[in-house]
Amino acid sequence: MKWAIYLVLAVLVAGGWMYHLKPDSAIAPLQEKIAHAEASGESEELEKIDKWRADIKGKEDEKTFTGILLAFLSAGLVGVVVVMEVLPAVAHRFTHAVYDSAEEVEVDVMHDARSKVAQGDYHGAIEAFRTAAAADPMNRLPWVEIAKIQRENLDDPMGAIQTFRTALESQEWELNDAAYLLFRLAELYDEDAKDRMTAASILNQVMEQFPNTRHSANARHRLHEWGLI
Template sequence: MWMKFAGAEKEIEKQKQELIEMKNTGEDLDEEINTLENKIEGKESEKTFSGILLAFLTAGLVGIVFVIHVLPAIAQRFTHAVYDSAEMVEKDPMHDARAKVAQGDWEGAIEAFRAAAVAEPLNRLPWVEIAKIQIDHLEDAGSAVTTLRTAIEGQEWEENDAAYLMFRLAEIYDKELHDRSSAATTLQQVMEQFPETRHSANARHKLHEWGLV
């Protein structure tokens, strides 16, 4: 149809040129001129209608292409975005451990937290949670001490993380095992390892409360 539309345009131009030539001859060609003008007018009307029809057909074709190809692609991208986000949530290393805690499976939770610690070695939370389970649910403060010492000695921690683990260890020594001497030694290590920091000041304050400085 596009070829026919373009052909009509060329034919109209050709007839207009013929009309100009006929008018310029000076001959009495009124009847022929009128006939040709009517033909041109009819062709132009036909061309206008064809143009409108082509516009509608093109719009319809674009709509069909959008529905068949573009819209499904957009929907697929959206679906992938949703499910990929859900998958990222499911891949949270702590997810399984929290589920075990909710079920009261303490040994399973400890194993899952250890796996999370391997997956995220700079995350102190799995170690803290393991020690908490060992104290609160398994009543095994000795294992909690081992857990925290393993964490402290097995990783190059950021200052805040290392200090937090050491203070937690000192707390377990003092409150759970009633071993203030070991607790004080741990706080001394904090002061030596982080001199002139708030961690050192907090450790000194605690030792002062205990009457050890």
Template sequence: MKWFIYIVLGLAIGGGWLWFMKSGVGEVEQLEAEIDRIEMEGSVEEQEKVPGMREDVESVKGQKTLSGILLAFLTAGLVGIIFVIDVLPAMAHRFTHAVYDSAEMVEDDVMHDARAKLAQGDYEGAIAAFREAAAAEPMNRLPYVEIAKIQRDNLSDPAGAASTLRQAIEGQAWEENDAAYLMFRLAEIHQQNLGDQATAVSILQQVMEQFPETRHSANARAKLHDWGVV
């Protein structure tokens, strides 16, 4: 129905432009030819009519100009309606997919497969799938965190988990929140699972130095206080 209305309006406007191109042309040409004839060979009585005839010419031209302006507004209005209702949303849709499709594919395919393997108890397969996700989205901390969690909780390999987190921390220029999160998880593994509190303390002190006057620094200080270090 919408496109039928567009077509009807388009045909009406097209017909209007066709009428506009033809309207008044013959009348103006006739009047101007008659004015030329009168000025060249017309009688006195006929020449007295020339000013009125010139006014008629200007009137016809003025009406034609007004009709052209109205048709231009109508045409612009129809084009604007089609652009806003149909073209602009289509462009936005294409742009959105161009920006987000890649990330959605990683989330829907690789991450989904990794979680499915994890649920099935295929821990090595899950780790491999999470590594694929990390390679596809190197600035996404989640695959690294999931790999370390599997190594620590399911494979009883906290040393491997610590190595995964350390490689992640050192391998990317992380945003502040991501870097701090990974460092806290690494400190947690050293303190709780590896019994290496000295390394855990060193990592938290590094958080304080790297992110001073932030909530991460405050959280690190609080954790060290709980451990009786500060």
């Protein structure tokens, strides 16, 4: 439907340009009258020359205005098509080119893992999430999901602690990811293992590794709540 609208608008604009580019049939007769009056020298016709010239100028100004208006309409139509159709199509193709591989991991592996969770196959889900972690090493989500299953579904908080430790030791994480994993690890030690001192040690590690960041401030705030600083 929208392409039909674009086509109608394009036809109207093209028709406008065709009409605009045609010579104005009213100007030539006026020019002939002026030439004849000047040649004849008759006073009655000479008095009309100024009016005829004004008429010619008015028609030329009208033609100029019409040309400007058509130029704006043409530019507007092209702009609408580019913004509404061309740019989104280019962006869509670019996005697919950049993220196709990541999307395949999400669809093929993460979806499979979540399906196993929904089916109650928690051990199978953990293996699927481990596969996802191997396929996308910089994605912390598979590790978080594994720890969540161990803690909430398998009643194995110590296994969840080991999962976070394995994740942290497996590679060099980005700042936000590393801080997130450390905070979750501290939370498990404090709430499940009832080992606040180890949790505090982990928060101190956050403060040392990421000074002058919101993560350091959050760690300090938590330690202050615990009365340890």
